[in-house]
Amino acid sequence: MATAKSKGTIETPLDGGTFISLQKSSNEGDLSMETKLHLLYNLQQADSKIDKIHLLRGELPLEVQDLEDDILGLRTRVENLQTELKEVDKLIAQKKIDLENSKTLIEKYTSQQNNVKNNREFDSLSKEIEFQGLEVQLADKRIKENTLLQAEKKAALTIALEALSERGIDLENKKKELESIVAETAKEEDELKKSSEEISAQIDARMLAAYKKVRTNARNGLAVVTVRRDACAGCFNKIPPQRQMDIASSKKIIVCEYCGRILVSADFENE
Ligand SMILES: [Zn+2]
Structure with a gap:
């Protein structure tokens, strides 16, 4: 001291x-x-x-305020992650459709090659097949990348949701604690404030x-x-x-x- x-x-x-x-x-x-x-x-x-x-x-009033701020931030984070996850899901679904389309085209062009009239047509179909083959590879790559991203975002979302639930419980407890202290001392404080004003x-x-x-x-x-x-x-x-x-x-x-x-x-x- x-x-x-x-x-x-x-x-x-x-x-x-x-x-x-x-x-x-x-x-x-x-x-x-x-x-x-x-x-x-x-x-x-x-x-x-x-x-x-x-x-x-x-520090209770401050702690309550801090928790309320945390919860607000976490809610925004959860919302953002959910929106981002939806985007990723949509992208993966689209790439799967693209991949299937390219595969179907490859099958179609391959069978067409059996009925060509000349080499030029055959070569042209070969080029298309090659192009669709690259499309398949690209779609496959995007699906793999976004599947990883999807897993990362899901994990982050789980963590954020857990934190949100923990903070919610903390907040309830701190609020109860503060309310009970305020209730215990409210009458005394009112009287003291009145006395302070009178003096x-x-x-x-x-x-x-x-x-x-x-x-x-x-x-x-x-x-x-x-x-x-x-x-x-x-x-x-x-x-x-x-x-x-x-x-x-x-x-x-x-x-x-x-x-x-x-x-x-x-x-x-x-x-
Ligand atoms: Zn002095």
Whole structure:
């Protein structure tokens, strides 16, 4: 896990529109600073619990999406292979007819050769026989080639159909798993979302915007953290004693100079 190191390992970059700009102008409005900090802390607690629920669902929504994409791709592959197979079948059937026709012609010309009047007619029929002989060879070659192709495509089709059926079963299982997790946590998530919205409504717009910005930039979704073991609970960098006292007094917004998160008293955790 991450521990206190150097300033080089800051995970949330400091930038405009974060809590820093609020440090100076934060005493406006009706609410006391302590109340404002409590609201922010409570908002963070609700949002972190929602994050945890989403973490529980983990990769499942993505896995379901991936499987659905796979199935779509496999269906297209199966359709294409079936179309190609039909073409090959048609071609083989046609070549078989061609082959039979050529053979019939060869028989016909051979018998005609017995009744010719002169050498010229005989030679002419010989040429036809020779030509049809080549046609027979060619048709035979095409039939053999396409029979191989047919076998390849049939094998590919079998593999695609098996994969399609496997993915279909996987998808059903993942969907059931996801649905059951969603069902288990849906009520809790709804309540947390409602609570998050209610708290948000009490926080002024600029502070809420800063909260959202820092939260989005932080990998762990934390924008408001406590001081733990003399360090920021967000980035684990040490906080000087004087600053810790300021934080404990809850009189103003104190932002971690390393990660830009708002620091609140550890006492908040117990309230
Ligand atoms: Zn920090």
